[in-house]
Amino acid sequence: xxxxxxxxxxxxxxxxxxxxxxxxxxxxxxxxxxxxxxxxxxxxxxxxxxxxxxxxxxxxxxxxxxxxxxxxxxxxxxxxxxxxxxxxxxxxxxxxxxxxxxxxxxxxxxxxxxxxxxxxxxxxxxxxxxxxxxxxxxxxxxxxxxxxxxxxxxxxxxxxxxxxxxxxxxxxxxxxxxxxxxxxxxxxxxxxxxxxxxxxxxxxxxxxxxxxxxxxxxxxxxxxxxxxxxxxxxxxxxxxxxxxxxxxxxxxxxxxxxxxxxxxxxxxxxxxxxxxxxxxxxxxxxxxxxxxxxxxxxxxxxxxxxxxxxxxxxxxxxxxxxxxxxxxxxxxxxxxxxxxxxxxxxxxxxxxxxxxxxxxxxxxxxxxxxxxxxxxxxxxxxxxxxxxxxxxxxxxxxxxxxxxxxxxxxxxxxxxxxxxxxxxxxxxxxxxxxxxxxxxxxxxxxxxxxxxxxxxxxxxxxxxxxxxxxxxxxxxxxxxxxxxxxxxxxxxxxxxxxxxxxxxxxxxxxxxxxxxxxxxxxxxxxxxxxxxxxxxxxxxxxxxxxxxxxxxxxxxxxxxxxxxxxxxxxxxxxxxxxxxxxxxxxxxxxxxxxxxxxxxxxxxxxxxxxxxxxxxxxxxxxxxxxxxxxxxxxxxxxxxxxxxxxxxxxxxxxxxxxxxxxxxxxxxxxxxxxxxxxxxxxxxxxxxxxxxxxxxxxxxxxxxxxxxxxxxxxxxxxxxxxxxxxxxxxxxxxxxxxxxxxxxxxxxxxxxxxxxxxxxxxxxxxxxxxxxxxxxxxxxxxxxxxxxxxxxxxxxxxxxxxxxxxxxxxxxxxxxxxxxxxxxxxxxxxxxxxxxxxxxxxxxxxxxxxxxxxxxxxxxxxxxxxxxxxxxxxxxxxxxxxxxxxxxxxxxxxxx
Numbered sequence: 001x002x003x004x005x006x007x008x009x010x011x012x013x014x015x016x017x018x019x020x021x022x023x024x025x026x027x028x029x030x031x032x033x034x035x036x037x038x039x040x041x042x043x044x045x046x047x048x049x050x051x052x053x054x055x056x057x058x059x060x061x062x063x064x065x066x067x068x069x070x071x072x073x074x075x076x077x078x079x080x081x082x083x084x085x086x087x088x089x090x091x092x093x094x095x096x097x098x099x100x101x102x103x104x105x106x107x108x109x110x111x112x113x114x115x116x117x118x119x120x121x122x123x124x125x126x127x128x129x130x131x132x133x134x135x136x137x138x139x140x141x142x143x144x145x146x147x148x149x150x151x152x153x154x155x156x157x158x159x160x161x162x163x164x165x166x167x168x169x170x171x172x173x174x175x176x177x178x179x180x181x182x183x184x185x186x187x188x189x190x191x192x193x194x195x196x197x198x199x200x201x202x203x204x205x206x207x208x209x210x211x212x213x214x215x216x217x218x219x220x221x222x223x224x225x226x227x228x229x230x231x232x233x234x235x236x237x238x239x240x241x242x243x244x245x246x247x248x249x250x251x252x253x254x255x256x257x258x259x260x261x262x263x264x265x266x267x268x269x270x271x272x273x274x275x276x277x278x279x280x281x282x283x284x285x286x287x288x289x290x291x292x293x294x295x296x297x298x299x300x301x302x303x304x305x306x307x308x309x310x311x312x313x314x315x316x317x318x319x320x321x322x323x324x325x326x327x328x329x330x331x332x333x334x335x336x337x338x339x340x341x342x343x344x345x346x347x348x349x350x351x352x353x354x355x356x357x358x359x360x361x362x363x364x365x366x367x368x369x370x371x372x373x374x375x376x377x378x379x380x381x382x383x384x385x386x387x388x389x390x391x392x393x394x395x396x397x398x399x400x401x402x403x404x405x406x407x408x409x410x411x412x413x414x415x416x417x418x419x420x421x422x423x424x425x426x427x428x429x430x431x432x433x434x435x436x437x438x439x440x441x442x443x444x445x446x447x448x449x450x451x452x453x454x455x456x457x458x459x460x461x462x463x464x465x466x467x468x469x470x471x472x473x474x475x476x477x478x479x480x481x482x483x484x485x486x487x488x489x490x491x492x493x494x495x496x497x498x499x500x501x502x503x504x505x506x507x508x509x510x511x512x513x514x515x516x517x518x519x520x521x522x523x524x525x526x527x528x529x530x531x532x533x534x535x536x537x538x539x540x541x542x543x544x545x546x547x548x549x550x551x552x553x554x555x556x557x558x559x560x561x562x563x564x565x566x567x568x569x570x571x572x573x574x575x576x577x578x579x580x581x582x583x584x585x586x587x588x589x590x591x592x593x594x595x596x597x598x599x600x601x602x603x604x605x606x607x608x609x610x611x612x613x614x615x616x617x618x619x620x621x622x623x624x625x626x627x628x629x630x631x632x633x634x635x636x637x638x639x640x641x642x643x644x645x646x647x648x649x650x651x652x653x654x655x656x657x658x659x660x661x662x663x664x665x666x667x668x669x670x671x672x673x674x675x676x677x678x679x680x681x682x683x684x685x686x687x688x689x690x691x692x693x694x695x696x697x698x699x700x701x702x703x704x705x706x707x708x709x710x711x712x713x714x715x716x717x718x719x720x721x722x723x724x725x726x727x728x729x730x731x732x733x734x735x736x737x738x739x740x741x742x743x744x745x746x747x748x749x750x751x752x753x754x755x756x757x758x759x760x761x762x763x764x765x766x767x768x769x770x771x772x773x774x775x776x777x778x779x780x781x782x783x784x785x786x787x788x789x790x791x792x793x794x795x796x797x798x799x800x801x802x803x804x805x806x807x808x809x810x811x812x813x814x815x816x817x818x819x820x821x822x823x824x825x826x827x828x829x830x831x832x833x834x835x836x837x838x839x840x841x842x843x844x845x846x847x848x849x850x851x852x853x854x855x856x857x858x859x860x861x862x863x864x865x866x867x868x869x870x871x872x873x874x875x876x877x878x879x880x881x882x883x884x885x886x887x888x889x890x891x892x893x894x895x896x
Contacts, residue, residue, distance in 0.1 A: 035239075035243075037235065037238075037239045037243075038239070038242075038243035038246070039129070039130075039133070040235060041231060041235055041236070041239070041242060041243040041246040042133050042137070042243055042245055042246050043064055043129070043133065044230060044231060044232065044235075044246075045230040045231055045243075045245075045246035045249050045250055046064055046133060046136040046137070046140070046246075046249065047061060047062075047064045048228040048229065048230040049136075049140060049144075049228075049230060049249050049253070050064070050077055050136065051228065052227075052228050052253070053077060053080045053081050054073065054076065054077055054080065056080050057076055057079075057080050059073065059076070061073060064129075064132055064133070064136065065127045065128065065129040065132040065133075066127055068102075068124060068132060069098060069124065069125050069126075069127055070093075070097075070098045070101060070125075071089065071098055071099075071100075071101025071102040071103075071104065071105055071121075071124070071125075072089055072101060074101070074102060074105045074124075075089050075101060075104060075105050075108075077139070078105055078108055078109070078139070081139070081143045081144075082108075082112075082143065084108075086104060086105070086108050087104050089101045089104065095125060098125045099121045099122060099125050100121075102121035102124045102125055103121045106119070106120075106121060106135075109135075109138065109139065109142065112142055113142075114138055114141075114142050116135070116138060118131075119131050119134055119135050119138070137245050137249075140245075140248075140249050140252070141155070144249070144252045144253075144256070145159060145248065145252050148162065148252065148255060156178075156248065159248065159251065159252060159255060160175065160177070160178065162255060163175045163187070163191065163251060166190070166191055166194045166195075167187055167190040167191060167194065169194075170186070170190040170193070170194075170202065172184075172186050172207045173186050173187050173190045175187050177244070178244045178247040178248045178251065179241045179242050179243070179244050179247060180241055180242070182236070182242065182247050182251075183210055183236055183237060183242060184207050184210040184213060185205075185210050185211075185212075185213025185214035185215075185216070185217055185233070186205060186207060186213055188213070188214065188217035188218070188221075188254075189202060189205055189213055189216060189217045190202065191251075191254050191258075192217060192220055192221065192225070192254075195258045196224065196225070199220050199224055200216070200217075200220060210233070210236075210237050211233045211234060211237055214231075214233035214236060214237070215233045218230075218231070218233065221253075221254070221257075225254075225257045226257070227250075227253045227254065227257055228253075230246070230249065230250045230253070231246060231247075231250055264839055264840055264855060266836075266839075267835070267836035267837070267838075267839035267840050267855075268836070268840060268855045268856055270832065270833065270836040271833060271836050271837060271840070271856065271860075271864075272856060272857060272860050274833050274890060275856075275860045275863055275864065276860070277353075277357045277359075278359070278890055279860075279863060280353075281350065281353060281354060281357070281359060281362075284346065284349075284350045284353070285350065285362055285364075287346065288343065288346050288347060288350060288362075288364060288368075289364060289365060289368060291339060291342070291343050291346070292343060292364060292368040292373060293368065294339075295336065295339050295340060295343060295373060296367070296368065296372070296373060296376055298336060299336075299376045299377065299379075299380050300376075302328075302380060302383075303379060303380055303383050306380070306383035306384055306386070306387040307383050307386075307387070309390055311394050311474075312394075312398075313476035314398070314476070315395065315398045315399065315402060318391065318394050318395050318398055319395070321391055322391050322392075322395065322705065325387065325388060325391060326702060326705075329384075329723075330698070337727050337730070337731075338730075340373065340377060340731075341730065341731045341734050341735075342734075343370070343373065344370055344731075344735065345734060345735065345738040347362075347364075347370055348735075348738055348739075348742060349738065349741070349742060349745075350362050352742040352745055352746065352814070352818075353745065355818050356745060356746060356749040356750065356818075357749075358829065358891055359890065359891060360891070361805070381724075385720065388720070392705075392710060395708065396708075396710065397473060399546070399708065400473065400546075401470065401473050401475045403544060403546050404466050404469055404470055404473070404475075405470060405475060405477065405481065406544055407466055407543070407544055408463060408466040408467060408470065408481060408485075410542070410543075410544070411459055411462055411463050411466070411539075412463055412484055412485075412488060414459070414539060415456065415459050415460065415463060415488060416488070418456060419488075419491055419492075419495065422495055423491075423494065423495065423498060425449075426495065426498035426499060426501075426502050427498060427502075430442065437600070438600060439506065441520065441599075441600025441601050442506055442600070443503075443506040443507065444520075444521050444524060444600075444601040445524065445600065445601045445602060445603075446499075446502055446503055446506050448524045448525065448528045448601060448602050449499065450499055450503070451528050451529070451532075452528055452531075452532060453495065453496070453499055455529070455532045460488065460489065460492050463485060463488055464485055464489060467481050467482060467485040519580060519583060519584045520584060520599045520600060520601045520602075521601050522580055523577065523580040523581055523584065523599055523601070523602065524599060524601035524602035524604070526573070526576070526577050526580065527577050527602055527604040527609060528602060528604060530570075530573055530574065530577055530609065531604045531608070531609060531612065533570070534609070534612040534613060534615075534616055535612070537563070537616050537619075538612070538615055538616055538619055540563070541616070541619035541620065541622070541623045542619065545630070547630060547634065548709075548710065548711075549634060549637075549638075549711075550631070550634045550635065550638055552634075553627065553630050553631045553634050554631070556627055556630075557627050557631065560623055560624070560627055564620060567616075567620070571613075574609060574610075574613055577606075577609065578606050578609070578610075581599070581606050584599075636707075637704075637707050637709050640700065640703055640704050640707060640709060641704070641709060641712045641713070641714055642714055643700055644697065644700040644701060644704055644712065644714075644715070645712055645714035645715035645717075646714075647693070647696065647697050647700060648697060648715045648717040648719075648722060649715050649717065651693055651694065651697060651717075651722055652717045652721075652722060652725065654690070655722070655725040655726060655729050656725070658687060658729055659725075659728070659729055659732060661683075662683075662729075662732050662733055662736055663772070663773070665679070665680065665683070665736065672754050673740055673743055673744050673747065673754075673757065674744070676740050677737065677740050677741065677744070680733065680736060680737045680740060681737065683733065684733045684734070684737065687729060687730065687733055694722070694726055697719070697722065698719070701719040739813075739814060742814055743757070743813075743814065743817060746814070746817055746818060747817075752817070752820075757817070760813075760816065760817050760820060761813070763783055763786060763787060764783065764813050764816055766783075766786075767779045767780070767782055767783040767786070773812065773813060774810045774811065774812055775810070775811055776809055776810060776811075777800060777804075777809055777811070780800075780803070780811045780816075781796055783816070784796070784799065787820075799819065802815075802819055803815040803816065803818070803819050829891065830887050830888055830890065830891040833887040833890065833891075834883065834884055834887045834888075837883035837884075837887060838883075840852070840855045840856075841883065844875070845871070845873050845875060845884070846871035846873065846875075846876060846877075846880035846881060846882060846883065847868075847880070847881050847883045848877075848879050848880060848881065849861075849865050849879060849881065850879075852864050852865055852881075853865075864881075864883075864886065865881070867886060867889075868881040868882055868883060868885075868886045869881070869882045869885055869886070870882065
């Protein structure tokens with residue numbers, strides 16, 4: 001008899017040889033005291049187990065201790081369960097032949113690292129039941145249980161842990177061992193139901209009916225799972241403690257039957273994870289497309305409104321347009337600025353998630369790229385600037401038009417008042433019956449009228465010039481202005497002709513008349529220009545004016561002061577003219593001459609001169625007051641300019657300073673990413689809290705526009721410039737926060753430690769010479785070399801293709817850490833997903849909708865079915881789906 005125990009003790013399989021499988025818990029001699037019930041259970045279980053393998057070779061055994069005595073079926077059993085060929089058996093019938101065959105079998109078992117304690121070939125050949133059962137148990141341990149290991153436990157413990165996990169959800173089941181825990185049959189039923197719930201109605205089983213429970217489990221296992229019945233229910237129930245080895249053998253058959261399902265479950269979990277990532281990414285893509293479409297549609301609708309240059313007729317209508325534009329700036333545009341910023345943030349976050357999940361980069365549909373939106377936004381802001389400039393120019397034009405129109409009406413009214421009755425005067429025939437002195441008076445009167453007429457020529461020309469300017473500036477009421485101007489010009493021409501005709505008539509009569517009063521004539525000659533001067537002065541004193549700054553109003557005030565300085569001299573002229581009239585009266589009284597009414601040479605009486613002089617005296621202080629009021633208004637406007645400038649000169653540098661601070665923060669390394677996020681969020685809050693200063697400046701700007709102030713020499717900042725700076729500041733802080741959030745995503749997804757991230761940032765900052773957060777390819781190459789990468793030109797070109805896919809020549813910190821994490825971290829690949837689908841499909845090159853619905857959650861199963869193309873391979877069947885092309889599409893062709 002070969003003593004394998006002795007062989008092992010001699011060191012045949014010591015530390016230098018094959019590893020031993022496991023030592024039996026007790027020497028087999030102790031099993032010689034087997035309980036008869038246990039022996040019966042082992043005999044039945046081991047026989048069924050052996051036959052479950054021998055039937056693959058077309059044979060079986062009936063009596064376990066008899067049928068293995070010649071060693072032939074024992075060798076055949078070992079070949080079937082190991083898949084290896086044993087030495088050729090001896091076919092002789094003699095005892096020595098049988099012993100040799102059994103020894104070949106025992107040698108093979110020993111070669112697998114199994115210690116056979118006290119089991120020899122002679123005992124097997126002699127039909128020793130205890131030894132035969134011990135040998136079969138050793139084979140079962142080695143070939144059916146040894147490889148079962150859960151969380152690095154031993155085989156027995158691993159099988160027990162597997163049973164506990166699978167039956168944990170079931171009531172009345174508590175697997176603690178391989179004997180009494182299985183007596184009520186519920187544990188067997190729970191194992192089957194966990195993997196094939198359609199085979200057993202577990203809720204109908206009763207703990208107090210163990211025989212029914214056991215028979216149900218054994219029959220279902222034999223019929224549907226191809227596990228032969230290895231125990232009798234009555235034997236288990238009627239034994240105080242069922243045989244542990246029999247139970248373990250039976251349970252191991254369940255483990256192996258369901259191992260395929262375990263692989264399918266693992267594959268399904270992997271696919272579910274991949275699909276969940278893809279579904280989330282598709283949702284983010286849909287959100288981006290919708291937000292981009294909505295924003296572009298709003299820009300498309302808004303630009304035509306801003307490009308509309310149809311002018312309004314009145315100042316009030318144009319002021320309303322300006323107010324509508326301000327409302328657009330205050331109310332409608334700010335939310336769109338936020339949407340644009342959020343769109344860029346969503347795009348960057350999506351691209352980061354796609355990189356982290358090893359997916360192809362997201363390419364928005366045509367016309368919806370971030371660059372397209374930025375282009376449309378730039379066009380919108382260009383239209384805004386042009387529209388505001390046009391509005392302000394139109395308001396200036398309308399203001400100028402209103403001023404000119406009022407001036408036209410005033411001068412026209414003065415002229416029409418002067419011409420009233422002149423045609424009748426020029427066409428009368430009074431000279432036909434007049435005396436010589438009267439004729440001379442009429443002629444002199446006519447000369448005075450001609451002088452007056454010539455003096456009014458300038459006003460007529462002014463009226464025509466104003467009308468012409470109103471036409472050139474496209475004044476809305478130009479037809480009525482032109483009609484009135486035409487009437488004045490035609491009347492003026494008529495007056496010229498009538499004046500000429502009357503002069504000719506008077507001169508013909510003058511030859512016949514000689515006497516004329518010198519004093520009357522002198523009075524008339526001096527009174528007419530003085531009267532005209534007073535009328536001009538009254539007109540100038542009532543003339544409307546428009547100024548835009550203090551210098552212009554000061555100029556008008558200076559001119560007015562100069563005019564007032566001429567009044568004493570004018571008063572002397574008035575007194576001189578009145579003295580002439582007094583002299584006439586004195587001579588007439590002295591000579592007893594009876595004057596025939598008023599001065600025959602002029603209609604200008606001393607009373608009218610005094611009245612007009614008094615009017616001039618009244619208009620001077622009124623003009624003083626108007627000029628002072630305008631000076632006050634211009635001083636107020638200058639205060640508004642200074643108020644706006646003081647605030648703008650603080651806000652402009654503040655915005656610039658904050659932009660520079662954000663730039664520094666984005667490349668510094670103060671604390672963890674979470675610390676940086678907290679710091680940036682607080683920084684963002686401080687910026688948002690500064691918004692009232694912007695709003696106050698907007699209010700000051702509105703006051704300036706309402707006051708029609710169009711220049712400001714106290715500041716180089718415009719409201720438009722500050723608005724753009726403010727929007728850029730908000731966008732920059734939001735983008736910086738988003739970059740840190742993406743770094744957190746990258747860190748967590750790739751398992752990068754805080755120390756690694758700090759090391760990456762330190763290295764990047766060292767080679768970022770310009771402190772811009774972006775470096776050129778040469779600096780990036782130096783950075784890679786410093787991290788231990790040995791770079792040839794081809795390898796560097798490959799890396800640049802990853803970190804700079806657009807060939808911009810610049811590398812960001814985010815691209816750098818994406819590359820570092822990609823080079824050092826494992827991620828799901830297309831090959832892994834294909835392998836998982838292949839498990840679910842049972843090694844077929846296609847999968848069916850039924851298999852997907854059975855293995856995956858409903859929503860993910862339908863997701864796959866809707867996106868998988870029909871399979872068209874040579875082994876295709878009806879309803880076959882192509883999971884390979886679907887997996888390839890998830891990751892892009894480059895991953896395969």
